[in-house]
Amino acid sequence: xxxxxxxxxxxxxxxxxxxxxxxxxxxxxxxxxxxxxxxxxxxxxxxxxxxxxxxxxxxxxxxxxxxxxxxxxxxxxxxxxxxxxxxxxxxxxxxxxxxxxxxxxxxxxxxxxxxxxxxxxxxxxxxxxxxxxxxxxxxxxxxxxxxxxxxxxxxxxxxxxxxxxxxxxxxxxxxxxxxxxxxxxxxxxxxxxxxxxxxxxxxxxxxxxxxxxxxxxxxxxxxxxxxxxxxxxxxxxxxxxxxxxxxxxxxxxxxxxxxxxxxxxxxxxxxxxxxxxxxxxxxxxxxxxxxxxxxxxxxxxxxxxxxx
Amino acid sequence: xxxxxxxxxxxxxxxxxxxxxxxxxxxxxxxxxxxxxxxxxxxxxxxxxxxxxxxxxxxxxxxxxxxxxxxxxxxxxxxxxxxxxxxxxxxxxxxxxxxxxxxxxxxxxxxxxxxxxxxxxxxxxxxxxxxxxxxxxxxxxxxxxxxxxxxxxxxxxxxxxxxxxxxxxxxxxxxxxxxxxxxxxxxxxxxxxxxxxxxxxxxxxxxxxxxxxxxxxxxxxxxxxxxxxxxxxxxxxxxxxxxxxxxxxxxxxxxxxxxxxxxxxxxxxxxxxxxxxxxxxxxxxxxxxxxxxxxxxxxxxxxxxxxxxxxxxxxxxxxxxxxxxxxxxxxxxxxxxxxxxxxxxxxxxxxxxxxxxxxxxxxxxxxxxxxxxxxxxxxxxxxxxxxxxxxxxxxxxxxxxxxxxxxxxxxxxxxxxxxxxxxxxxxxxxxxxxxxxxxxxxxxxxxxxxxxxxxxxxxxxxxxxxxxxxxxxxxxxxxxxxxxxxxxxxxxxxxxxx
Numbered sequence: 001x002x003x004x005x006x007x008x009x010x011x012x013x014x015x016x017x018x019x020x021x022x023x024x025x026x027x028x029x030x031x032x033x034x035x036x037x038x039x040x041x042x043x044x045x046x047x048x049x050x051x052x053x054x055x056x057x058x059x060x061x062x063x064x065x066x067x068x069x070x071x072x073x074x075x076x077x078x079x080x081x082x083x084x085x086x087x088x089x090x091x092x093x094x095x096x097x098x099x100x101x102x103x104x105x106x107x108x109x110x111x112x113x114x115x116x117x118x119x120x121x122x123x124x125x126x127x128x129x130x131x132x133x134x135x136x137x138x139x140x141x142x143x144x145x146x147x148x149x150x151x152x153x154x155x156x157x158x159x160x161x162x163x164x165x166x167x168x169x170x171x172x173x174x175x176x177x178x179x180x181x182x183x184x185x186x187x188x189x190x191x192x193x194x195x196x197x198x199x200x201x202x203x204x205x206x207x208x209x210x211x212x213x214x215x216x217x218x219x220x221x222x223x224x225x226x227x228x229x230x231x232x233x234x235x236x237x238x239x240x241x242x243x244x245x246x247x248x249x250x251x252x253x254x255x256x257x258x259x260x261x262x263x264x265x266x267x268x269x270x271x272x273x274x275x276x277x278x279x280x281x282x283x284x285x286x287x288x289x290x291x292x293x294x295x296x297x298x299x300x301x302x303x304x305x306x307x308x
Numbered sequence: 309x310x311x312x313x314x315x316x317x318x319x320x321x322x323x324x325x326x327x328x329x330x331x332x333x334x335x336x337x338x339x340x341x342x343x344x345x346x347x348x349x350x351x352x353x354x355x356x357x358x359x360x361x362x363x364x365x366x367x368x369x370x371x372x373x374x375x376x377x378x379x380x381x382x383x384x385x386x387x388x389x390x391x392x393x394x395x396x397x398x399x400x401x402x403x404x405x406x407x408x409x410x411x412x413x414x415x416x417x418x419x420x421x422x423x424x425x426x427x428x429x430x431x432x433x434x435x436x437x438x439x440x441x442x443x444x445x446x447x448x449x450x451x452x453x454x455x456x457x458x459x460x461x462x463x464x465x466x467x468x469x470x471x472x473x474x475x476x477x478x479x480x481x482x483x484x485x486x487x488x489x490x491x492x493x494x495x496x497x498x499x500x501x502x503x504x505x506x507x508x509x510x511x512x513x514x515x516x517x518x519x520x521x522x523x524x525x526x527x528x529x530x531x532x533x534x535x536x537x538x539x540x541x542x543x544x545x546x547x548x549x550x551x552x553x554x555x556x557x558x559x560x561x562x563x564x565x566x567x568x569x570x571x572x573x574x575x576x577x578x579x580x581x582x583x584x585x586x587x588x589x590x591x592x593x594x595x596x597x598x599x600x601x602x603x604x605x606x607x608x609x610x611x612x613x614x615x616x617x618x619x620x621x622x623x624x625x626x627x628x629x630x631x632x633x634x635x636x637x638x639x640x641x642x643x644x645x646x647x648x649x650x651x652x653x654x655x656x657x658x659x660x661x662x663x664x665x666x667x668x669x670x671x672x673x674x675x676x677x678x679x680x681x682x683x684x685x686x687x688x689x690x691x692x693x694x695x696x697x698x699x700x701x702x703x704x705x706x707x708x709x710x711x712x713x714x715x716x717x718x719x720x721x722x723x724x725x726x727x728x729x730x731x732x733x734x735x736x737x738x739x740x741x742x743x744x745x746x747x748x749x750x751x752x753x754x755x756x757x758x759x760x761x762x763x764x765x766x767x768x769x770x771x772x773x774x775x776x777x778x779x780x781x782x783x784x785x786x787x788x789x790x791x792x793x794x795x796x797x798x799x800x801x802x803x804x805x806x
Contacts, residue, residue: 033571122452126787129473196637199565203459204791206452207563277566277637280645281474281788 010085015077018234019043019227021266028270043230050223058216060120068115069217069224072108076231079104083238084163086258087251095156098146102139105191105235108228109135116213123205127212130281134197134209137288138190144295145183149243152176152302162242170246176305179298181240186291188236188269190284192229195273197284207281237265313342313369313378318676321527321739324355324755327379329364332390335382339367342378343397347371348657348670350742351753352393352403353766354411355381363413365390368740368753372675377740389414399657402772410491425484425805442480444470449477452787456485463801471787479782479790481775486805494765499525499599499730502762506752507594510769510803512552515544515584516745517767518597520752523678523741524765525599528756529731533679535722537601542680543718544584544593544602546710549746551580553661553703553710554625556798560700561632563792564641572628579621583614601727606718615718622711629704642697646781646793649694658777660748660770662797665702666694666777672744681744686713696796735760745770747800769803 023040030037039045057065081091082101090097113132116124150161152173170177190197193210205212214225241261245254279287314327330338343349347369355364363386369378384390392415393400404415405424415421428434443451450471456464464485470478494505506521507514519541526533558573581591588596588604596602606614632638648658653666663670671688673681689705691698733756743750748770757763778797782790 029567033567035571122450125450126452126474195565202563202565204563205459206454206790207788207792273565274567277561277564277635277641279637280641281786283640 007088007091010083010088011077011080011091013085014080014083014231014234014238017262018230019047021233021237021262022230024263024266025270025273028267029274032271032274043226047223047227050218050226051220053219055219055221058119058121061115061118061216065115065118065216066221068111068118069221069228071111073224073228073231075104075107075111076228076235079235080231082158083235084159084242085238086242086245086256087249087254089163090157090159093157093159097158098150098156098161101158101235102142102146105232106135106139108232112210112213112225115217119216121216123208123212124215126206127209130209131213134190134284134288137285138187138291141183141288141292141295142187144292144299145180145187146239148176148180148295148299148302151299152180162239163245163247165243165246166248167246170244173302173305176298176301177243179294179301181243183291183295183298184236184240184243185265185268186287186294188233188240188265189272190288190291191236192233194269196276196279197287199278207278209281234262237262240265313338313367313380315371315374315376316379316738316740317678318375318377318672318740318742319523319527319678321530321734321737322379324736324738327366327381327738329381329383332365332382332384332387335365335367335380336391336393338380339369339382339393340396342369342371345371346373347378349393349397349399349403350377350740350749350751351766351768352400352407353753353755353764354407354413355755355764363388365407365413366738366753366755368751370676370742370749370751372670375676377676377742379738379740384413388412389416391416392418394418394420398655398776399773401776423484425487427484439482441468441482442470442478444477448472465801467790469782469787469790474786474788476782476785476787476790479779481779483775483801484805486802488802488806490767490806491765494767495762503595503598506767507592509767509806510747510771510800511592512800513548513745513747513750513769513803514590515541515548515593515597516743516747516750517752517769518593519545519679520741520743520750520767522597522599523743524739524752524754525730525733527739527741528733528737528754528760529599530734531600531728531731533601534725534728535680535683536605536724537726538679539717539721540587540602540604540606540726541597542684543606543714543721544587544596545743545745546713547580547584547587548593550707550710550714551577551584552746552798553707554580554629556703556795557629557632557700557707559795559798560642560696560792561638563795564638566632566635566638569628569632569638572624573632576621576625576628579617579624583618583621586610586614586617598727599730601725603727605726606721611718611721615715618711618714618718622715625707625711629707633701633704639697641792642700643693643695645696645789646785646796647693647695648777648781650692652780653694653777656776656780657773658748659773660744660746661699661702661706662774662777663748664688664690665698667692670749672742672749676742678741678743680717684713684717696792699796733760733762747771747798747803748774767806769800769806771799771801771804774799775804 022043084090113128116128153161155161198209350370351368363384365382407413452469454467456466466482468480506517509517555577561569584593585591648666650667738755740753751768753766755764781793
């Protein structure tokens with residue numbers, strides 16, 4: 001068998017399973033709120049419904065507005081090819097590919113921002129300004145966390161820095177890795193417009209960050225945006241989980257750990273959303289600064305422990 | 309010519325001749341003197357059948373510390389303009405805009421003379437094409453317009469924010485999209501139809517407005533209502549308060565994304581509404597109140613059943629609201645958000661929850677007790693901070709009081725009949741009624757003509773006083789906090805627009 005085919009399983013499983021994470025978060029929130037809630041597979045149904053719909057375009061929108069969702073989806077999907085998944089190494093890997101990952105995500109964001117500005121709506125401009133301001137703060141934290149991991153694992157490729165830890169190494173570096181993971185979890189909440197930074201379930205356009213930028217999208221292009229958002233959530237969850245999967249396990253154990261870890265992240269997000277309220281918008285920068293501080297602290301711990 | 313404004317008890321009527329009349333400038337001085345001594349404006353309306361040389365303006369004020377209403381009239385002496393109250397007395401602003409818009413009287417010197425409810429200006433120009441919106445200019449400023457069509461299933465209203473980045477300099481609220489010509493319908497309607505109209509002025513305050521209207525009919529017909537029906541009215545009023553405050557706390561939790569309280573309190577509001585349904589067959593309490601009493605009695609078994617369900621519901625409400633007030637992230641969001649200071653609140657004449665949260669110690673149940681509240685006192689709950697937190701806490705404290713009131717009185721209702729026949733209104737009288745609805749002070753004022761017909765009927769929903777309070781609450785706030793501030797006031801569009 002061509003060795004590339006099993007490797008493609010990683011991005012393919014992500015493409016298939018990503019909306020499931022959103023479904024799981026929804027189930028947890030419904031259970032915590034004592035509501036019946038939407039079924040687990042609702043995100044898939046939403047996507048199917050949107051794909052069958054027509055599209056309404058603002059009169060001020062240009063070609064940019066229509067291209068942006070494609071750019072968002074394409075750049076996010078491309079980022080999947082850089083990530084390991086349990087026993088599967090990444091399809092593409094080279095030293096420094098963590099920069100490519102960060103900027104593929106940034107490219108997706110640029111697409112959303114540009115499309116939002118293109119509509120000429122006051123709401124969407126406001127959302128774009130918020131997203132741009134907050135992403136400028138989350139990017140350094142992301143680099144600090146990924147850079148710290150690279151330093152801990154002596155490897156500048158995502159495949160190496162995420163999946164390379166031996167069991168003994170994991171135990172020894174647990175404090176630093178824990179801090180990097182915590183930083184990545186906060187970034188996951190912020191980057192995927194979850195509570196306490198944003199509320200994906202709100203209908204209040206004045207309070208939204210990410211959702212308000214996509215108000216004008218409809219039908220298939222809106223499906224592309226929602227699907228792209230679920231892929232982005234998968235990417236961040238995958239970063240968190242892969243750090244903790246030891247190298248050298250049998251394939252089934254590694255795959256099982258990966259799947260359980262992804263579910264755990266979704267459940268944690270659901271719990272956070274059920275137990276806490278949203279922050280004041282003006283306090284969001286502090287939240288992002290906290291992610292940066294945690295990652296920086298992880299680097300200090302590594303340094304103080306004498307880099308292994 | 310009398311020296312002072314005429315006192316009138318809440319829920320009483322007086323012959324129209326007894327109301328003192330002055331030339332309009334003197335009238336203005338009299339009213340402002342009372343205002344500087346702490347009286348609040350309750351209603352301002354033109355009299356349909358003037359006694360003097362021209363049109364007449366009737367002012368109804370509330371003197372809270374004496375527990376009395378004050379009435380006085382100003383003779384416009386043939387003119388259709390008069391010197392405005394608003395420059396000295398900001399709480400008159402909406403009343404005077406209403407006079408200008410729908411009665412063709414010009415309040416000279418009014419600083420904010422804009423349409424209140426109508427889709428066109430008096431000169432015939434249409435809105436929004438020529439609505440004189442407040443605007444700011446500058447390269448770094450931007451304007452955000454929201455509504456009248458909103459993202460949620462709520463009533464229509466238009467909000468314009470003048471912003472610098474996330475900061476709001478000014479919010480202008482333009483209403484009127486729910487205007488139904490209520491006043492005209494009410495004046496021309498037969499008594500049976502008036503009940504339906506009173507209940508639908510603001511659908512979430514059906515009991516409050518129905519009680520105020522019934523008090524007017526009873527005052528004009530000079531009938532006394534039996535104690536048992538007064539108690540049942542108070543029960544319905546407190547159930548309405550409990551249900552709406554519960555729903556409001558749930559909505560506040562939902563706005564800050566705090567799901568546990570949001571889901572439970574939303575459901576518990578329904579449980580409270582169901583108790584009202586047990587009493588009268590309507591969840592909103594429609595059809596319960598009639599002039600002379602109430603339409604449905606609550607036999608001991610039913611009252612016991614309602615009291616029992618209420619205790620269980622209250623335990624759940626206390627628990628779910630406790631989650632909300634114990635959660636530090638929620639406190640962080642509520643405190644300091646949308647604060648209205650006491651001075652501003654007094655100047656604007658804020659009433660009800662919004663007023664008490666800003667330290668205005670007023671509650672018609674204590675200050676102007678009528679009906680059952682003469683026997684069962686409920687002291688007002690006030691806070692000083694005037695922010696979203698204060699409005700939430702005042703709601704919760706009032707919910708507890710309503711529960712304790714219901715718990716105590718449902719099992720010990722006065723004996724006797726639940727109603728007496730209504731009587732025809734006396735001619736040439738003026739009657740005024742204040743009811744503390746769940747949102748705040750509801751005022752109804754009626755004047756009868758020569759044959760006892762309703763010559764004019766004026767209803768003032770608490771929202772009419774409070775919308776400007778919301779606009780002021782947004783000064784220097786983050787625009788992203790607007791939905792939360794709005795929810796903490798939870799004002800009625802329909803009640804304002806009539």
